[in-house]
Amino acid sequence: MKTAAYGVQDATSPVAPMQIDRREAGPHDVLIDIEYCGICHSDIHQARNEWGGGSLYPMVPGHEIVGRVSQVGTHVTKFKLGQLVGVGCMVDACRHCEDCHAGEEQYCEGTVFTYNAKDPKHGGLTFGGYAERITVDENFVVSVPENLDTKAVAPLLCAGITLYSPLRHWDVQAGQKVGIIGLGGLGHMGVKLASAMGAHVVMITTSASKAADATRLGAHEVLISKDAEAMAKHAASFDLIIDTVPVAHDLNPYIGLLKRDKTIVLVGPLDPVEVHGANLITKRRQVAGSLIGGIAETQEMLDFCGKHNIVSDVEMIEAPYINEAYTRMLNSDVKYRFVIDMTSIKA
Template sequence: MSTNVFAYAAPAAHAPLERTTIPRRTVGEHDVLIEIAYAGICHSDIHQARDGWGEGIFPMVPGHEIAGVVTETGPGVTRHKVGDRVGVGCFVDSCRACDYCRQGLEQYCVQGMTGTYNALDRNGEPTYGGYSTHIVVDENYTVRIPDGLALDVAAPLLCAGVTLYSPLVHWKAGPGKNVAIVGLGGLGHMGVKIAHALGAEVTVLSQSLRKQEDGLRLGADHFHATSDPETFEKLAGTFDLIVSTVSAPLDLGAYLSLLKTDGAMVNVGAPEEPVSLNLFSVIGGRKTLAGSMIGSIAETQDMLDFCAEHGLGADIELIRADQINEAYERVLKSDVRYRFVIDAATI
């Protein structure tokens, strides 16, 4: 048996989102019912609602940056209790049996993780995301939001935060490391904050100097415009690690030229179009071109604890639910600093 709750959904690809109701399953043995307080708007919500990454499941309720409070628990729940502040990120289940799930790398589940939205759950039912008033999630796929983090600025950390934290930690950003963040948007601004807090020397590579003041305020040591060809000459062989957050195709060879020998360029932004690469860009200098996908449940908890310890939240613009469609257009124009967050009380 299910319960209907209010939500904002895209009825079809490219269609404006509209208020509707969706079913939420009855709370099971290991489930928690979460009253959603805030939900971030991620660029991937737009990609999926507009079929940018392939055919979607409609009606679609996007949203995988969810912060709220537990209002009911199943009889077998041990991780959370009613009243706990919790978060839900990009996935709500995985096979739990493959090597990656057993290693705590559920995002790389061999059978495929179950996305928080635009996916089919293990029973073949569509999943609906955080642009809604409530969500039911297995306790093992929820995380605790520390008291030191306000729920509104914590919501974007459930995707944007861990998407940057995971590669920065995996590739050992820290003291003595020169790190570049490509793009200063919803992902990139958290990359700057986290890389700085880890102790790395941080450079922002942005199309123009328009956001330079913001970049330095957020913790960057240097800021350069990639539209200036001299940038690539001046910074050649500079970085140990480059993390690209942009979802548009880049001249990968140009960016790889900025790496030191044995440096790595890690992509977390996902362009809809294929990109090309001259392999000599990685052969010379024994460089690595890599990707990283969100983070595990354990990493997400580590990231939240780290952000609370260092006083890091997302820079947000709080909006009403009836402003979602306008927010989508503004995201596409890079007209947000730096993450839209929906007040779920307005849904």
């Protein structure tokens, strides 16, 4: 069915209105009327083909999608008409590999991303959430708790799970000391989630101006990474550090903050980082990466957020503002995530 959307025609064009086709709900699909879609940094990189030449056009970005089910396929068992649901970064995977069986579909070689991907089952390209509606296999749809502020739920589908998954995978326990590097869309979710898990949360930032906000979000301490004396006081004391900074930076001062056998997890870095082996070797420390989370884990995260009343801090915009929002995001001028009100696209 014809669907109004916002997207780009090529790597240099602005985000603008366009029409796309959405399939009717097949036997295993749900059709979702999109209410809100968050804007992720990766939307900008993919729209502008900044990830090594792989972008596919035309492109409708958006993988932080919240809406209500408006059609259900004949075999759908998990969702009902009118139910509040979410779609994140994936709309399918091979479903047969070791990763899929482990509930780690995000690591499957056959993952079908929500946009900027070829759709192997239905042909053509996948189109994301900057649109009126989307049709998705029910196995890649999650249920959204009704008690949360719906518009602020959208960023949980990418930013939220990107932080929740490593906090769980590295088994954060109450009382452990957890560092979150960088206070942006990802980092502010890390502070909220780790704090709700009972961890002692330290916001690690280059900017003293972020201290008050970090504390408001739930951080117990703020560590200014340019302050050598403060860094020395925290040496070898962290149980886990999650690094959300997307630009090239020196990882070594942060590695030195970890206890023996502990890990710093990269969830943001796109540029290479330099690692001194000696910093790892002297305490058997580890540098790891983590990519979003699996579908079951995303559901678990939403349930956790429902229980602890956690959502993203958002600034609501209408669709025509997307290009300006991109510019502001590149200047870190948003607290902390833009969310598009999709009624603005239907008008």
